[in-house]
Amino acid sequence: MQVRSRLLPLLRSPLIGELLAWLFLHPETSSSVVELARRFKVSQSTISREVSHLAAAGLVREERRGRLRLVGADLNNPLARPLTELLALTYGPAAVLADLLSGIGGVDEAYIYGSWAARYTGTAGPAPRDVDVLVVGDADDDDLADAARSAERRLGREVNVHRVSAAAWRSADDDPFLASVRSRPSYPILEPGDRS
Incomplete structure (x- = not known):
């Protein structure tokens, strides 16, 4: 049984939100179905099926290079701008923070916790007003503040980074x-081994 998105209840699943956010918040790039499956830790057939639905709706564009299927946001769709804004407010933290934190040395792991993670995992409540991030490692505090x-x-929205x-x-x-962070919902941005 699929769990409906609590971050954006218009969507039938959190995977759709993550996929759309990744594509629309990185409009300059195209991603392969293989890359997307790896990123979201789901099967290629699942991503392929979702991409086909989104392409049929005109939200994403597809390009074939041999057997490689590349996908990107269709910025010519009249919904692109408002959808990008909506996705930034809902599923954007995962997509944006993954990019920013992966470029900082000394970040071993990173997790979103607090209200955003609670909504993502299906806990009812009001829309998150901020994003709380736990960074594990010895990254420079100034670099984390800049990110x-x-x-x-x-x-x-406000982004609060706590490093340990x-x-x-x-x-x-x-x-x-x-202990509080470990006992509550969290969303992994970077896990051990993600950079290898």
Whole structure:
């Protein structure tokens, strides 16, 4: 049974939101079905089926290069601009933060937690007003602050980044903040091994 999106209830599943956000918030690039399946950790057939639905609706464009199927946002669709704005407010944090944080040295792992992660996982509640991010590693705080400000400009909402060392994250100590983060819903932006 598919879970309806709580971030954008118009969508029938969170995967559709993630897929559309990735494509519309990266309009200058085309992604292969294989890349998208890997990114969203679903089968190629699932992504292929969703892309076919979105292409039939005129929301995405497709291009074939041999056996490679490339997909991108169709910016000529009159819905492109308002849809991009809506996606930035709902599913945008995952797409935008993945790009920004993957370019910063010392980020071992990163997770969205708090109200955005709760809505993503299906917990009812009001729309998130901000985005809370936990970064694990020894990244420079100034680089993380710059990434947060850049994300805020693209997402139109406050982004709060909290950094912890890898040792603290893996520790069994009773840090109340980390215990709270671990006990509640979270969304992985970067997981161990994502950069390999």
